[in-house]
Amino acid sequence: MTIQSSGDIAPATAEDFRGRPASVGQRVHSVLHRQPALSPAIVLLLAGVAFALLNSxxxxxxxxxxxxxxxAVVGSLAAGQTLVILTAGIDLSIGAVMVLASLVMSKLVFGSHVNGLLALLIGTLIAIAAQAVNGLLVTKIKLPPFIVTLGTLSVFTAITLIYAQGQTIALQPDTFLLWSAKTISIGSLRITTGVLLMIALYAVLGYALRYTAWGRHLYAVGDDVEAARLAGISVNRVLLSAYMVAGVAIAVAAWILVGRVGGGDPNSGINANLESITAVVIGGTSLFGGRGVIFGSLIGALIVQVFDNGLALAGFDPNYQVLAVGLLVIAAVSVDQWIRSVKA
Structure with a gap:
């Protein structure tokens, strides 16, 4: 600390603090900033221990x-939502696109007798095209993502209801589209191929975000659009690609949904939009963009399901499940705000 000639203590400078050890709060802040999926992983671990004690x-x-x-369904949908939120956007129509794609796949097989694989490809193209509409409205017309997807939520929902004509489609068990519901047994553990599809989706997107130029550009655009533009990144192209790749994740979720309900149901996935956002936020991805890991969204989806399942087994009122998820969202956003703040 420097001393003025008058005997007064001069204001502290950066040099005065250079050798001072970091406080516990600063260390925790630094760790959580580097590892955004750490806090949801801890929550998942503690929840698992607590619910095991409540019910064996x-x-x-x-x-x-x-x-x-x-x-599986919400987890796959959350993967696509993560890509959009990493760019500091949000997609309120993602669930509606999933239901539309699942209905198109099912109806092509059921009504038009289209090959299951071809129906899957057409449904995937529908999902990508719908997301391209969202992306073009954001990049070309410069509309806020919240407003764009709030509008297309109604548009895609209406298209789904008109296309379905009030019908629920039940597919034959041997249909290719129901392959996602096939059960694989590993001892007493039984999982569906839909779960494996979700894991594969996360593996591919996780690799792309971490090891490719596209992934680095996605984070850069979400962190600071102007800085990314000055660095030579084509911001509009990156934003559009985020929505379109999210369309692929939506198609995977739609395929898993078809397997789960046994066909196409226009009333399925009613809360899928909010559930996907909830999983992403709880998973540590910042709503302000540029920070988060996609595997955190999988952890977030697991946390929501673990709380629903654990509280039900413990005999709690279902309303407490909704309360718990709401509190988790508020806590996750609060932690994110603290992590993004300047270190104390």
């Missing part, structure tokens, strides 16, 4: 199988 059946392989199967 929680860790039964049959129950864990059920949790995995229930998380």
């Amino acid at each position: 059946r929680f860790y039964a392989l049959q129950n864990l199988s059920l949790v995995a199967q229930q998380v």
Whole structure:
């Protein structure tokens, strides 16, 4: 600390603090900033321990199988939502696009007798095209993602209802589209191929985000658009690609949904939009963009399902499940705000 000639203590400078050890809060802040998926992983671990103490059946392989199967649809959808939120956007129409794609796949097979693989490809193209509309409205017309997807949510929902004509489609068990519902047994553990599809989706997107130029550009655009533009990144192209790649994740979720409901149901996935956002936020991805890891969204989806399952096994009122998820979202956003703040 420097001393003025008058005997007064001069204001502290950066040099004065250079050798001072970091506080516990600063260390925690630094770790969570580098590892955004760490805090949701801790929450998941603690929740698992707590629910196992409340009910010994929680860790039964049959129950864990059920949790995995229930998380497959929302987990896949959250993967696509993560890409959009990493760019500092949000997609309120993602669930509606999933239901539309699942209905197109099912109806092509059921009504038009189209080959299951071809129906899957057409449904995937529908999902990508719908997301391209969102991306073009954001990049070309410069509309806020929230407003764009709030509008297309109604548009895609209406198209789905008109296309379905009030019908629920039940597919034959041997249909290719129902392959995602096929059960694989590993001892007493039984998981569906839909769960494996979700894991493969996360593996591919996780690799792309971490090891490719596209992934680095996605983070850069979400962190600071102007800085990314000055660095020579084509911001509009990156934003559009984020929505379109999210369309592929939506198609995977739609395929898993078809397997789960046994066909196409226009009333399925009613809360899928909010559930996907909830999983991403709880998973540590910042709503302000540029920070987060995609595997955190999988952890977030697992946390929501673990809380639903664990509280149900413990005999709690279902309303407490909704309360718990709401509190988790508020806590996750609060932690994100703290992590993004200047270190104390």
